[in-house]
Amino acid sequence: MKLSEGPVLLFDVGNTNVKLCLADENGLGRTYSLPSTNRETSDSLGLGIAGICAREGVAEGEVRAWVLSSVVPPLNNLLKAACADFFSCPTLFVPGDIALPLENHYARPQEVGADRLLGSFAARTLFADSTLIVVDFGTATTFDCVQGNAYLGGLICPGVLSSVTALGTQTAKLPQISLELGSADLDIGTSTRQSLNHGVLFGFAAMLEGLTARLKKRLAAPDARVIATGGFAPHLAAITSCIDNLAPDLLMQGLLAAYFQQHSPRNIREQS
CATH class of the missing domain: 3.30.420.40 (ATPase, nucleotide binding domain)
Known part of the structure; x- marks a missing residue:
């Protein structure tokens, strides 16, 4: 070949x-x-x-x-x-045509989103820690747990932008917000725009801190590494210390690793 x-x-x-x-x-x-x-x-x-x-x-x-x-x-x-x-x-x-070498512990393995499995696989290839918590701030916010070579499952929460969009469509008087902060400190909003900005940002930061702490306790892994991806992750990393690593291209890294694990020059020569 x-x-x-x-x-x-x-x-x-x-x-x-x-x-x-x-x-x-x-x-x-x-x-x-x-x-x-x-x-x-x-x-x-x-x-x-x-x-x-x-x-x-x-x-x-x-x-x-x-x-x-x-x-x-x-x-x-x-x-x-x-x-x-x-x-x-x-x-x-991926997965499907290219299988991922993770043990899938979901009760119905086919129900897990491809992005969740791929993000977990990517984190596993990038970090050596025994226990990983992968948080993806996408259309939904997902928390996925990996121990050893096993995907254990996780949590699905509302997404940041979908939450803001829902507020905007259901409440005509609320203004559009930028989801940007002038500082890393919580302020008591003195305008509707500021109240929304800080409410959303620090609200999701509190959710992130609370859920990762509870997951670490549930996993009996206080030193579990928390890896965050998705467009909103850098905003939260600026206001909370519970994120250990930002991985903006995590899914692409997973796709790259999945493909070349099976299609590296060495593997192709062995299959020829």
């Missing part, structure tokens, strides 16, 4: 955005973001993704595979069709 030297395209297909980046054995490239909408077609996706590759100086025929984690099933077939029509390379979903 001849080893292709081209890059792979990694996709984190979420409810709000499709994030993608080119990567190879040396690491990740720049991450781009496309909207996840029900108005996309395979052609619109293919053209958009081909345009990103062109901007990076990579021809469609150079890409050796698309490697995807998706929590939006309606987009999966569209992405497969876009890949077949524009790139003519394999589409590999």
Whole structure:
């Protein structure tokens, strides 16, 4: 079997955005973001993704595979069709086409979101601590627990932006807020905007502190490492000390590790 030297395209297909980046054995490239909408077609996706590759100086025929984690099933077939029509390379979903070497302790393993398993796997490959708590601030806020090589499960909570959006749609007089702080200290809001900003930010910080403390107690692991990812994670890291590591590209790192564990030059030579 001849080893292709081209890059792979990694996709984190979420409810709000499709994030993608080119990567190879040396690491990740720049991450781009496309909207996840029900108005996309395979052609619109293919053209958009081909345009990103062109901007990076990579021809469609150079890409050796698309490697995807998706929590939006309606987009999966569209992405497969876009890949077949524009790139003519394999589409590999994680987990599924590429299994993750984690023991899944969920009562119904198939119910776990691909993003949760992938984030846990990525954390396991990056950190040697026995017990890990992975917090992902996405459309929902998820807490996932890993001990040794086992995915134990976790918690699902409201997301930051979805909470703010719900407030805005249900309360006409509330203003739009920036979710930014002038300082790391809690203030008593003297305006509606300030009250909202500090209420949301410090409210989620308190949830993060409380739930990670309770999970550490439940896991009998007071030194469990807390790894945070997602766009809102840096905001919280500025106002709470319970986050040990920020990992903004955690899912992409997981996709990269999952693919090259099976498709490294050594493994391909062994399979030839």
